[in-house]
Amino acid sequence: MTAERVKAVLREVSLSDESMAEVVKRLRNKAVDLVFDDWKQEPMVSVGIVSGDEICFQLNGTYTIGNKEVTGKHIVKFKDGQILWDSVLYQELLLYATR
Numbered sequence: 253m254t255a256e257r258v259k260a261v262l263r264e265v266s267l268s269d270e271s272m273a274e275v276v277k278r279l280r281n282k283a284v285d286l287v288f289d290d291w292k293q294e295p296m297v298s299v300g301i302v303s304g305d306e307i308c309f310q311l312n313g314t315y316t317i318g319n320k321e322v323t324g325k326h327i328v329k330f331k332d333g334q335i336l337w338d339s340v341l342y343q344e345l346l347l348y349a350t351r
Contacts, residue, residue, distance in 0.1 A: 305330050315347040322347070 267275065306329040314323045328345070329336040335345055 311347070314350040316350055317345065317347050321350060 306327055308325065308327050310325045311323050314321050316322070326337065331341065334341040334343060336342075337345060
């Protein structure tokens with residue numbers, strides 16, 4: 253068997269880098285879902301700023317965003333098409349309940 257034939261066989265039975273990346277992504281997502289299955293029980297709240305420039309809200313528990321824990325009263329503002337919260341601009345806020 254020549255080197256060219258080996259390459260041809262490998263190309264035929266292998267995934268492209270893009271396809272392999274998608275498989276890995278799906279496997280990781282499935283693994284995360286299995287480990288954190290109870291997150292599916294948490295309510296999903298979606299809020300859009302329809303009018304006005306800010307929203308005041310209160311978190312009645314401890315939540316995390318990134319590595320930061322937050323609770324209590326907060327104000328978010330609409331700025332340049334993004335959400336300004338705690339001096340940081342976000343495209344979206346994803347807060348997770350802390351257990």
